[in-house]
Amino acid sequence: MGDALGLFDAASGEGAWTVSQVTRRARAIVEQGMGPVWVRGEITSFKAYQSGHWYFTLRDARAQLRCVMWARDNRRLRTPPADGQQVFVLGAPTVWEEKAEFRLTVAELLGTDADGAWRLAFERARAALERDGLLDPARRRPLPPFPRRIAVVTSPDGAALRDIVAVAGRRWPAAELLVVPARVQGAEAEAELCRALGLLGRIPDLDVAIVGRGGGSREDLWTFNSERVARAVAAVPVPVVSAVGHETDVTLCDLVADARAATPSAAAEAVTPDREEQARRLDGLAQRLARGLRRRGERMEERVARTADRIAAAIGRRLERGAARLAAAGGRLDALSPLRVLARGYAVARDADGRVLRRVEEFPDGRAFRLRVTDGEIAARAGGG
Amino acid sequence: MTKHERVDFGAELAQLEDIVRRLEGEELDLDEALRLFEDGVQRLRRAREQLALAEVRVRQVLAERGGALRVEPLDG
Numbered sequence: 001m002g003d004a005l006g007l008f009d010a011a012s013g014e015g016a017w018t019v020s021q022v023t024r025r026a027r028a029i030v031e032q033g034m035g036p037v038w039v040r041g042e043i044t045s046f047k048a049y050q051s052g053h054w055y056f057t058l059r060d061a062r063a064q065l066r067c068v069m070w071a072r073d074n075r076r077l078r079t080p081p082a083d084g085q086q087v088f089v090l091g092a093p094t095v096w097e098e099k100a101e102f103r104l105t106v107a108e109l110l111g112t113d114a115d116g117a118w119r120l121a122f123e124r125a126r127a128a129l130e131r132d133g134l135l136d137p138a139r140r141r142p143l144p145p146f147p148r149r150i151a152v153v154t155s156p157d158g159a160a161l162r163d164i165v166a167v168a169g170r171r172w173p174a175a176e177l178l179v180v181p182a183r184v185q186g187a188e189a190e191a192e193l194c195r196a197l198g199l200l201g202r203i204p205d206l207d208v209a210i211v212g213r214g215g216g217s218r219e220d221l222w223t224f225n226s227e228r229v230a231r232a233v234a235a236v237p238v239p240v241v242s243a244v245g246h247e248t249d250v251t252l253c254d255l256v257a258d259a260r261a262a263t264p265s266a267a268a269e270a271v272t273p274d275r276e277e278q279a280r281r282l283d284g285l286a287q288r289l290a291r292g293l294r295r296r297g298e299r300m301e302e303r304v305a306r307t308a309d310r311i312a313a314a315i316g317r318r319l320e321r322g323a324a325r326l327a328a329a330g331g332r333l334d335a336l337s338p339l340r341v342l343a344r345g346y347a348v349a350r351d352a353d354g355r356v357l358r359r360v361e362e363f364p365d366g367r368a369f370r371l372r373v374t375d376g377e378i379a380a381r382a383g384g385g
Numbered sequence: 386m387t388k389h390e391r392v393d394f395g396a397e398l399a400q401l402e403d404i405v406r407r408l409e410g411e412e413l414d415l416d417e418a419l420r421l422f423e424d425g426v427q428r429l430r431r432a433r434e435q436l437a438l439a440e441v442r443v444r445q446v447l448a449e450r451g452g453a454l455r456v457e458p459l460d461g
Contacts, residue, residue, distance in 0.1 A: 146395035156445060156459065169441035174394055179445040179459055199448055275436045278394070282432055285401050289425045292408030296418040 020097065027095035030102065034093040038120065039104065040112065041065065041089075043081045054080060058089065058104070066103035067091060073107050086112040088120050118218070125227035125252055134234045140258045141239040143271055147207035149176050150271055151238075153196045156181040160214045160245070160264035167268035172275055178203060184213035189223040197232035209236055210267045211253065212243030224251040233257055243267030342374040349380075397432045401425055 017025075041058030048054050052071025057064050067089065074080070081087055088111075091104035108123065110116035129135055150168065154160045156179055168175055182196035183189045193211070200209050211233060213224070223229060224244045230252035233240055242257035243264045254260040261267035342348070349357040349369050357369055363382040371380045404425040408418060445459045 144395075146393070146398070148393065151446070165441065165443055173438040173441045174392075174435040175441055177441055177443045178456070179443065181445060181447070195448075199446060199454065202454055203446060278398075279433075279436050281398070282401075282429060282436070285398075285405055285425075286429055288405045289401075289408065289422060289429065292405060293418060293422040296408060296413065296415070300415045300418075 023095060023097040023100045026100065027097055030093050030095050036090055036092045036107070038124070039065065039089050039091060041087065043085045043087055044083050046081060046083050048080055054106075056081070058087070066101060067106050068103060069106040069109060074109070077109060081109060081111070088112060088116055090123065118222075122225055122252070125225070125230065126255065128227060129230055129234075129252065129256060134231070134256050139234075143239050143241065143259060144207045146273055147172075147175055147271055149178060149203070149206050151178045151180055151200050151203060151206055151209040153180045153182055153193065153200070153209060153211040154213055154264070155184045158184065158214055160184075160212055160243070163214070163263070163265040164210060164268040167265045168272050171269065172272035174275075175272060178206075185216065185220050185223060190226045190229055193223060193226075193229050194232040197229070197236055201235075201237045206238050208238055208271045209240045210243055210261075210264070210271060211240055211257070212261075212264050212267060213245060214264060215245030218249065221249070221251060224253040227252065229253060230256045241267045241270055339374070342372065345374075348372040392431050392435055394432055394435045397428045397435075401428045401432065404428070 039058060041060050044057045044059055044064075046054070046056040052075070054069040054071075054074050056067050056069075058067055059065070069089075087109055089104065089106045090108035091106040093102070094105055095102055108119075110119045110123075126135070133139070152161060152164055154164075161179060165177060168177060180196040180199055182192040184193065197211065200206060213221075221244055224242070233242065233253050234256040239258040241259045241261055242251070242253040243261040243266065244251050244253060245263050250260070259270055261270050349363075349371050351357055351362075351367075351369050357363065363369070365382055367382040369380055369382070371378050404421050407413070408421050408425070413421070443459050444456050447455045447457065449455050
């Protein structure tokens with residue numbers, strides 16, 4: 001099958017398309033050519049089937065558009081729309097092949113009253129943020145475990161700030177809270193919040209930021225659904241926790257922030273560690289530190305003891321060897337001692353001055369001398385023999 | 386606007402854990418072990434001081450006409 005309807009093929013019997021080929025082709029062209037669109041119109045011929053699917057027609061003064069809203073999409077809506085009601089729908093144009101009917105598959109349906117208009121603005125802003133990748137979960141940064149400097153963008157006299165100061169002060173007084181004041185409701189709120197958020201990038205050593213306010217009506221919280229404010233949140237260079245006091249509605253700020261907290265107190269809790277827990281952790285480390293050193297000391301003592309033993313043993317062996325050598329040396333010395341010579345029967349003759357007399361001529365007749373024998377000395381005199 | 390002067394608890398904690406691991410694991414001579422221990426005790430003290438702080442410090446940041454940031458006590 002060609003890309004365009006071939007007129008010449010179609011004109012001949014063999015080249016003819018089947019009906020379903022045409023309607024399938026038409027559907028593909030419509031779905032590829034037109035993305036989802038928001039449409040405003042009046043509901044007519046509304047019918048809810050047993051299956052849960054809704055069928056209706058949207059019309060204005062000049063045209064009508066068949067719509068279907070599947071059960072899985074309309075289940076979220078509290079009440080079905082009524083004929084004659086003005087609505088906004090978000091739908092994808094398509095062609096129902098069996099009837100070649102052009103129609104809208106509706107994903108979202110809002111009244112045009114204040115509530116519906118609000119939703120519409122929200123959905124539009126959300127889609128714009130999504131297009132720019134600002135809702136990508138991969139953008140979310142982890143919160144720092146031990147923040148030193150925490151910025152709080154909120155009203156300086158609101159309950160939100162009091163709650164944050166109380167919780168942060170109880171859990172982590174080591175932190176410094178820097179309040180960047182901004183009105184959080186009223187005509188000036190959007191501009192003030194954007195300006196305050198813009199200041200955060202200029203605060204040195206900032207670790208994390210909280211932006212939020214206490215609970216309020218949907219109108220009160222509207223500023224936090226401003227696309228401008230959401231973009232300012234996304235541009236903050238440190239992780240941001242969004243804390244807009246509400247229970248059910250998610251704001252645009254919540255969607256772009258790195259973390260969302262249901263209340264300002266919960267936000268303060270999310271950005272601070274618990275000091276009791278950290279104190280226990282330090283106690284554990286202190287014990288391990290002491291034990292580590294003690295064990296190290298014990299090991300050291302053992303080593304010293306072992307070393308001392310080895311030294312003593314070495315000295316012992318050395319001493320034994322020394323004693324043996326000494327004994328041997330003593331023996332040799334002893335053999336050389338003149339006393340040993342005397343013991344063998346020799347004697348030494350010396351004159352009165354103690355000089356040793358060695359020769360015959362030193363013994364003239366009558367010469368008195370002293371004779372040293374092994375056990376003492378005797379006086380003697382040389383005489384004629 | 387000034388840098389903050391407060392101790393980085395997370396950094397102290399990380400150092401402390403490293404010291405304890407080394408003291409428990411590595412073969413160290415006594416001098417080195419003692420040095421590590423003393424370092425660890427110092428860090429432990431600094432970290433505990435952070436936990437003992439009585440009150441969180443709250444100030445507000447205002448932008449002056451010229452664009453400079455001014456920090457002042459938050460009244461009320």
